[in-house]
Amino acid sequence: MALTAEIIGVGTELLLGNTVNTDARDISEGLSALGINVYFHTVVGDNPERLKSAVDIAKSRSDIIITTGGLGPTYDDLTKQTLAQCFGKPLIYNDEIAQGIRDYFASRGFSNMTENNMQQAMLPEGCVIFRNGNGTAPGCGFEAEGKHVLMLPGPPSECKGMFDECAVPYLKRLTDDGEIFSHNIHIFGRGESDVEDQLRPMMKRLENPTLAPYAGNGEVKLRLTARAATREEAETLMAPVLKELREELGDVVYGVDVNTLEETVIGLLKEAGKTLATAESCTGGLISKRLTDISGASAAYMGGVIAYSNDAKRLFLNVNGDVLENEGAVSDPVARQMAAGARAKLGTDLALGVTGIAGPGSDGTEKPVGLVYIALGTPEAMYCKELTLGNSRARNRLMSANYALDMVRRYLTGLPV
Amino acid sequence: MALTAEIIGVGTELLLGNTVNTDARDISEGLSALGINVYFHTVVGDNPERLKSAVDIAKSRSDIIITTGGLGPTYDDLTKQTLAQCFGKPLIYNDEIAQGIRDYFASRGFSNMTENNMQQAMLPEGCVIFRNGNGTAPGCGFEAEGKHVLMLPGPPSECKGMFDECAVPYLKRLTDDGEIFSHNIHIFGRGESDVEDQLRPMMKRLENPTLAPYAGNGEVKLRLTARAATREEAETLMAPVLKELREELGDVVYGVDVNTLEETVIGLLKEAGKTLATAESCTGGLISKRLTDISGASAAYMGGVIAYSNDAKRLFLNVNGDVLENEGAVSDPVARQMAAGARAKLGTDLALGVTGIAGPGSDGTEKPVGLVYIALGTPEAMYCKELTLGNSRARNRLMSANYALDMVRRYLTGLPV
Numbered sequence: 001m002a003l004t005a006e007i008i009g010v011g012t013e014l015l016l017g018n019t020v021n022t023d024a025r026d027i028s029e030g031l032s033a034l035g036i037n038v039y040f041h042t043v044v045g046d047n048p049e050r051l052k053s054a055v056d057i058a059k060s061r062s063d064i065i066i067t068t069g070g071l072g073p074t075y076d077d078l079t080k081q082t083l084a085q086c087f088g089k090p091l092i093y094n095d096e097i098a099q100g101i102r103d104y105f106a107s108r109g110f111s112n113m114t115e116n117n118m119q120q121a122m123l124p125e126g127c128v129i130f131r132n133g134n135g136t137a138p139g140c141g142f143e144a145e146g147k148h149v150l151m152l153p154g155p156p157s158e159c160k161g162m163f164d165e166c167a168v169p170y171l172k173r174l175t176d177d178g179e180i181f182s183h184n185i186h187i188f189g190r191g192e193s194d195v196e197d198q199l200r201p202m203m204k205r206l207e208n209p210t211l212a213p214y215a216g217n218g219e220v221k222l223r224l225t226a227r228a229a230t231r232e233e234a235e236t237l238m239a240p241v242l243k244e245l246r247e248e249l250g251d252v253v254y255g256v257d258v259n260t261l262e263e264t265v266i267g268l269l270k271e272a273g274k275t276l277a278t279a280e281s282c283t284g285g286l287i288s289k290r291l292t293d294i295s296g297a298s299a300a301y302m303g304g305v306i307a308y309s310n311d312a313k314r315l316f317l318n319v320n321g322d323v324l325e326n327e328g329a330v331s332d333p334v335a336r337q338m339a340a341g342a343r344a345k346l347g348t349d350l351a352l353g354v355t356g357i358a359g360p361g362s363d364g365t366e367k368p369v370g371l372v373y374i375a376l377g378t379p380e381a382m383y384c385k386e387l388t389l390g391n392s393r394a395r396n397r398l399m400s401a402n403y404a405l406d407m408v409r410r411y412l413t414g415l416p417v
Numbered sequence: 418m419a420l421t422a423e424i425i426g427v428g429t430e431l432l433l434g435n436t437v438n439t440d441a442r443d444i445s446e447g448l449s450a451l452g453i454n455v456y457f458h459t460v461v462g463d464n465p466e467r468l469k470s471a472v473d474i475a476k477s478r479s480d481i482i483i484t485t486g487g488l489g490p491t492y493d494d495l496t497k498q499t500l501a502q503c504f505g506k507p508l509i510y511n512d513e514i515a516q517g518i519r520d521y522f523a524s525r526g527f528s529n530m531t532e533n534n535m536q537q538a539m540l541p542e543g544c545v546i547f548r549n550g551n552g553t554a555p556g557c558g559f560e561a562e563g564k565h566v567l568m569l570p571g572p573p574s575e576c577k578g579m580f581d582e583c584a585v586p587y588l589k590r591l592t593d594d595g596e597i598f599s600h601n602i603h604i605f606g607r608g609e610s611d612v613e614d615q616l617r618p619m620m621k622r623l624e625n626p627t628l629a630p631y632a633g634n635g636e637v638k639l640r641l642t643a644r645a646a647t648r649e650e651a652e653t654l655m656a657p658v659l660k661e662l663r664e665e666l667g668d669v670v671y672g673v674d675v676n677t678l679e680e681t682v683i684g685l686l687k688e689a690g691k692t693l694a695t696a697e698s699c700t701g702g703l704i705s706k707r708l709t710d711i712s713g714a715s716a717a718y719m720g721g722v723i724a725y726s727n728d729a730k731r732l733f734l735n736v737n738g739d740v741l742e743n744e745g746a747v748s749d750p751v752a753r754q755m756a757a758g759a760r761a762k763l764g765t766d767l768a769l770g771v772t773g774i775a776g777p778g779s780d781g782t783e784k785p786v787g788l789v790y791i792a793l794g795t796p797e798a799m800y801c802k803e804l805t806l807g808n809s810r811a812r813n814r815l816m817s818a819n820y821a822l823d824m825v826r827r828y829l830t831g832l833p834v
Contacts, residue, residue, distance in 0.1 A: 047456075
């Protein structure tokens with residue numbers, strides 16, 4: 001019988017709509033991967049009575065209670081006191097943690113550590129201490145009244161870091177039927193429901209490992225999760241399924257256990273020792289922004305042009321004025337000339353040219369909103385793809401950038417562009 | 418006595434960590450502005466029993482229950498059925514809504530409307546219908562057992578649209594001491610705690626209107642909220658405070674009731690009939706991406722260059738090779754030459770040049786990570802600002818883009834750049 005968990009976010013800023021509860025999302029994703037069912041999220045403010053009522057409700061319906069937030073040094077940080085009280089545990093001063101907090105301040109050259117910081121060194125009796133790699137407030141886990149209680153800090157980087165490093169090992173010990181291992185399969189070029197339809201027989205058939213689809217940013221991610229005594233055993237269980245998935249899905253799989261399409265592209269470029277330039281019209285810098293989000297992109301990405309106006313297309317990229325006039329800025333030949341111009345100017349191996357009507361307004365021609373041309377110039381050939389997208393400006397820009405990056409990925413891995 | 422509200426998000430995808438609960442954030446922010454206290458958020462999956470238990474708990478502790486999600490046509494969309502059952506209301510078929518759904522499909526040229534879409538036309542008896550401006554599923558509001566129940570769709574754009582257009586007017590009628598009117602004051606160039614310190618005496622003194630700060634994306638927003646019988650009365654209450662705020666804060670206020678810095682800049686450019694170009698190194702397209710997020714940007718933003726490599730700086734922008742060599746790519750003269758080059762090449766009124774070390778790695782010189790130069794070329798003068806930011810690549814890029822946009826804003830409104 002799988003364990004059930006509930007996440008209680010503590011913080012008035014969440015109830016004021018000042019911040020969004022990404023901690024609950026991050027922890028939920030992690031718990032799913034562990035095979036733990038999450039049935040409820042709750043958010044309460046920095047109010048001990050309402051927090052106590054939320055904990056009492058959670059005790060009545062969940063095996064594992066995970067709180068986020070309210071572990072800091074200020075007077076409204078009351079999660080530890082309240083949880084300790086709910087479960088009849090005294091708080092004990094921990095010398096080692098206190099010293100760690102003093103060291104943290106000293107190492108950063110802060111001389112202004114006030115004594116209320118020492119409140120963070122008070123921890124429930126008999127708990128497992130979770131060290132904070134990204135801040136001062138420690139978290140902890142303990143068992144009481146047949147429930148498992150875990151407390152994590154609120155700031156997202158501290159919460160996620162501590163969850164991965166401390167809470168996951170703690171929770172793995174609770175599951176008596178082995179550990180959980182997983183792989184993420186990243187897909188671009190297919191819709192979620194489409195992928196789901198195709199894989200439904202496989203998903204139904206599989207018991208260990210299991211397979212679950214996730215969608216976001218115009219991409220699809222499959223998570224393959226195995227439960228086994230060792231990593232080797234898990235890999236043995238997953239290997240034939242990974243192979244089957246690759247056969248089923250083919251070359252829309254752009255990576256396993258990777259981060260993003262842009263990180264994949266930068267990695268492939270560096271691996272091949274090739275350079276890339278961009279010439280963007282409708283995406284207006286979204287492709288270059290995403291490429292340069294990746295630290296170290298400068299080794300492979302040389303730069304490019306935001307050719308938003310026709311003048312910019314002519315002056316920076318030598319797009320032919322007659323072609324602009326006759327074919328229109330949103331056309332196959334203009335995309336090709338943009339890519340060729342960027343490639344010639346910067347002397348790169350590859351260059352992208354993107355022109356389209358992002359919308360919501362038309363470009364004053366008969367061409368529909370959502371029409372996009374993406375050209376990829378390479379030493380061997382110039383490729384050009386025509387897309388017919390929808391009416392949403394944001395989505396048209398996102399998908400155009402995705403398709404452009406994917407064309408580079410396909411070229412560099414020897415697939416048909 | 419202020420009313421209290423609870424938001425119940427319905428959707429297994431939230432519990433799997435597949436999506437983040439931005440609906441709760443958006444609605445909470447809106448409820449705060451209405452003077453309604455939010456004490457709890459809850460999230461449950463697409464499971465009628467657990468949804469019923471969450472509604473029962475909400476009934477026992479909140480005056481207003483707002484659900485998000487589970488209004489669609491598929492079998493796991495069960496919010497309406499469950500809520501109607503919890504409050505003893507039958508669901509009634511609504512002809513007009515049914516016709517609206519048929520029209521929606523027809524207008525999009527979809528011939529594949531299945532009959533389960535008609536489930537969306539079933540609504541609780543006696544409810545106020547909330548029309549969906551961004552999708553097919555209608556929402557609704559009703560009163561029962563002394564509670565107010567509102568149901569909104571899950572997709573963020575549908576949820577926020579319906580909340581603003583339908584739920585806010587519905588909720589305003591529930592507050593017996595007048596309506597709520599507000600203004601948002603947008604600030605760039607000051608930190609949140611800094612602004613809060615300065616305004617604390619004012620915030621403490623004010624009763625109607627009230628003032629609350631919000632921070633995000635490197636900016637600060639103040640919300641001024643008045644309760645009054647009419648808009649005129651509210652404006653009379655708010656006018657002296659707005660004046661006082663402008664005097665207190667000065668020219669860091671970049672707008673009242675505006676959207677973003679980039680939208681403000683595009684608006685100011687169009688108003689002045691001026692054009693802008695960009696030359697970006699460390700921001701790598703973030704500025705152009707943000708400008709072209711704004712629909713209609715092409716009237717004022719001509720394009721520019723992503724001068725990520727030194728070659729791109731020389732070839733597209735005529736940055737002097739000796740200066741690059743002697744001063745380094747991250748330097749005041751290079752920023753100025755980048756702006757000058759973009760401005761000359763595209764013949765725009767204004768041009769930005771941005772060069773810096775985004776990090777986390779250094780550029781191989783002695784210069785620190787976080788050092789950024791931003792130049793603004795104008796017909797009268799060339800301005801250049803030096804920033805010393807921190808170690809986070811993402812934040813350095815964000816703040817550099819913010820400062821660059823703000824320099825354009827300051828120039829166009831006659832302020833010292």
